[in-house]
Amino acid sequence: MTDTHLPPYPPQLSEARLAELQGHAIDWALAHGLIVRAPPALVSQDAANVPVVTHAPFALFPSPFPRRCYAQATELQPLYNTLVDTLAKDDVFIRQVMDSLSKVDDFTGKLYDIYQAVSGPNGSKQRVKLGLHRSDYLLHVPVDAPAFTEPVLQQVELNTIASSFSSLSGLASELHSYLLNRTNFFNDPSLLSPDITASALPTNTSGTSIAKGIAKAHELYGVKSAVAVMVVQPGERNAFDQRWIEYTLFKNHGVKLIRKSLDEIQVQAKLEGPERRLYIDGSEVAVTYFRAGYAPTDYPSDKEWQARQTIESSYSIKCPSIAYHLVGTKKVQQILALPGVVERFVKDEKHAQLLRNSFTGLYPLDGSQDGEKAVEIALERGGEGFVMKPQREGGGNNIYGADIPPLLSKMTVQERNAYILMDLIRPPPLKNIMVRQGALIEGEVVSELGVYGLWVSDGDEIHLNEAGGHLLRTKASTSNEGGVAAGFAVLDSPLLV
Numbered sequence: 001m002t003d004t005h006l007p008p009y010p011p012q013l014s015e016a017r018l019a020e021l022q023g024h025a026i027d028w029a030l031a032h033g034l035i036v037r038a039p040p041a042l043v044s045q046d047a048a049n050v051p052v053v054t055h056a057p058f059a060l061f062p063s064p065f066p067r068r069c070y071a072q073a074t075e076l077q078p079l080y081n082t083l084v085d086t087l088a089k090d091d092v093f094i095r096q097v098m099d100s101l102s103k104v105d106d107f108t109g110k111l112y113d114i115y116q117a118v119s120g121p122n123g124s125k126q127r128v129k130l131g132l133h134r135s136d137y138l139l140h141v142p143v144d145a146p147a148f149t150e151p152v153l154q155q156v157e158l159n160t161i162a163s164s165f166s167s168l169s170g171l172a173s174e175l176h177s178y179l180l181n182r183t184n185f186f187n188d189p190s191l192l193s194p195d196i197t198a199s200a201l202p203t204n205t206s207g208t209s210i211a212k213g214i215a216k217a218h219e220l221y222g223v224k225s226a227v228a229v230m231v232v233q234p235g236e237r238n239a240f241d242q243r244w245i246e247y248t249l250f251k252n253h254g255v256k257l258i259r260k261s262l263d264e265i266q267v268q269a270k271l272e273g274p275e276r277r278l279y280i281d282g283s284e285v286a287v288t289y290f291r292a293g294y295a296p297t298d299y300p301s302d303k304e305w306q307a308r309q310t311i312e313s314s315y316s317i318k319c320p321s322i323a324y325h326l327v328g329t330k331k332v333q334q335i336l337a338l339p340g341v342v343e344r345f346v347k348d349e350k351h352a353q354l355l356r357n358s359f360t361g362l363y364p365l366d367g368s369q370d371g372e373k374a375v376e377i378a379l380e381r382g383g384e385g386f387v388m389k390p391q392r393e394g395g396g397n398n399i400y401g402a403d404i405p406p407l408l409s410k411m412t413v414q415e416r417n418a419y420i421l422m423d424l425i426r427p428p429p430l431k432n433i434m435v436r437q438g439a440l441i442e443g444e445v446v447s448e449l450g451v452y453g454l455w456v457s458d459g460d461e462i463h464l465n466e467a468g469g470h471l472l473r474t475k476a477s478t479s480n481e482g483g484v485a486a487g488f489a490v491l492d493s494p495l496l497v
Contacts, residue, residue, distance in 0.1 A: 009061075009430065010433055018433075020183075026435065026438060029056065030055055032174070032175070033240055034055060034168055035053045036054060036238055037053055037054075037237040037240075038052040053240075054438075055435070055438075056172075058435055059432050059491070060433040060440070061176070061432055062176040062180075062493045063430065063432055063494065065449065065495065066150070066496075067496040069139060070470075070494055073135070073449055073451045074451055075354070076354060076358055077451045077453040077468075078453070078467065079346070079351050080133065080355070081453040081466075082455075083336075083355065084133060084160055085129060086346075087332065087345060088327050089323075090345070091119060094323060097326075097332060097335060100366075101331050101391065103417075104414050104418040105390070108391050110299070110305060114308060114312050115326060117313070124314060128221065128458045129317075129321065129457045130217040130287065130289075131319070132163055132214075132452070132454065132468075133163060133452065133455070134159045135159070135453065136156040136448055136449070136450040137153050137358070137448065137451075138427045139154075139427045139428060140154045140426055141426055151428055153358060154359070154360040155358045155360065160325060160327065161293065161294045161320050161324070161393065162290055162291045162293070162393070163452060164241060165238075165491065166207065166209060166241070166471065167210075167240070167241045167245060167248075168238075168241045169207070169469070170469060171207065172491040173201065173204035176493045200497065201493060201494075202496055204470055206452050206468060206469025206470060206471060208248055208252065210245050210454075211249040211252060212252075212253075212468070213468070214253075214255065214257075214287050215255055216456045217319070217456050218317075220463065221287065221316075221317055223284055226283070226285060226286035227255070227258055227284070228249065228257040228258075228287040228288075229257070229259075229288050230242060230257055230289050231261070231288060231291060231293055231311075232260070233292040233298060234261050242291055246259070255286075257289075258281070261292070262298065266304065266306050268281045269310050269311070271314055276314050277314065278310075278314035278315060286316060286317060287317045288314075288318050288319065290319060290320065293325075294325075330420050331420060334420040334422075335364075336359075337356075337359045337362040342355050342356055362422050364421075365388075365416040365417065365419050367413040367416075371413075371416070371417075378405065379408060382401075382405055383400070383401045383404030385424050386400075386401070386404055386424055387400050387421075387422050388407070388419050388420075388422075389419060391418060427447070427448075429445065430445060430447075431443065432474060434474065434476075435490070436490060444478075445474045446474070447473065447492060448473045448474075448475075449470060449494065450471035450472075452467065452469050452471070453466070453467060454466050470494070472493050473491065474489060
């Protein structure tokens with residue numbers, strides 16, 4: 001980290017002490033539910049029906065992260081929560097963006113079709129909005145910056161649907177706190193700076209925050225016996241991250257949650273009464289929480305699209321609503337970076353500037369003058385310093401560097417409009433040890449901070465608007481993508497310095 005003066009990090013341990021720490025960490029993870037279902041390759045054909053789990057991938061040590069940047073990201077989250085709600089209420093803005101985008105991106109087009117179908121007088125009468133967001137950031141140091149340049153915080157993206165790993169992230173924080181307090185090496189002044197203590201690990205509320213948001217929306221729905229439904233993907237390996245939400249929701253708030261795929265919902269869902277209240281498998285549904293539905297692969301047939309439209313037209317409280325889903329697209333992120341656009345939606349000048357300060361360079365690739373200029377610059381530089389992003393979530397979809405010019409060169413203007421161009425954020429590398437399927441992976445890494453956001457409103461009355469804990473994902477510095485579920489990154493926690 002360029003603005004800190006840490007001793008060599010991570011601590012230099014003997015093989016014996018490192019193995020001892022590894023054993024402590026893996027056993028703690030397995031005993032406390034920091035787990036995922038094992039990949040199919042690890043499951044024996046003879047035991048295909050026997051549940052097999054492994055620890056979730058994690059960093060053995062918490063990764064240093066600037067305290068001021070962590071505080072900045074936390075301060076920003078309520079502002080992003082408010083911005084999402086404001087954008088989602090602006091029907092003219094959504095139609096302006098989606099009318100053109102839907103023509104070049106079939107998936108976004110189908111989402112927009114649902115938006116249009118439920119936005120008129122025949123739409124849902126539900127006034128309560130539930131947002132469970134996550135804004136992701138990287139630290140940035142320009143490639144030609146002098147030594148000891150302090151990094152700045154820059155937003156990678158804002159997730160408005162299926163913001164995952166809140167539960168396991170909370171457990172990763174607990175794991176590092178346990179290791180810091182339990183193992184001897186953290187008490188050895190020859191290994192770590194005396195400033196590195198338990199107080200450098202920030203409290204992480206992500207393990208309970210999602211359930212808190214769902215519970216508040218359920219309360220406002222007003223039917224105690226109603227259930228919450230989590231929309232899930234069949235065969236979900238990350239099921240335990242989701243299960244912890246289910247268990248916490250029931251234990252802390254007395255709300256029952258059931259898990260259903262879109263296919264199951266299409267078969268079991270019914271709309272009843274003039275308000276079109278949603279019933280699934282005989283239970284009234286107060287809240288529908290999407291942990292699926294963000295990728296084209298979640299809609300293999302028309303049945304899944306029918307299920308999504310049924311949900312959107314119902315009286316249940318959607319998380320996200322179709323409007324919240326659409327304003328989380330990359331195109332909206334790029335448009336917000338244009339001069340004056342954030343200021344159009346955020347009237348407080350200080351708040352607008354705080355948001356704008358977190359933006360990196362974002363450019364259109366459409367047929368506008370700015371779009372043509374962005375294409376020209378990207379081609380001239382051979383893609384160096386850029387990433388090209390489609391309207392997709394879930395990781396593994398972006399195009400980097402030298403791969404950009406060949407793709408741009410063969411695209412029509414209309415096809416280019418389905419993408420945005422973004423300056424490549426250059427995080428300062430550090431060293432850590434990652435643990436994946438029991439094996440230690442040592443090397444140079446970079447970390448991405450996500451801050452969860454809770455929003456619950458009823459009309460103009462705001463019931464919740466706050467940050468809901470954090471997620472730190474750490475990956476090899478040579479990896480472009482950063483998804484834990486996609487196999488690129490590990491769960492981590494910030495060591496504030």
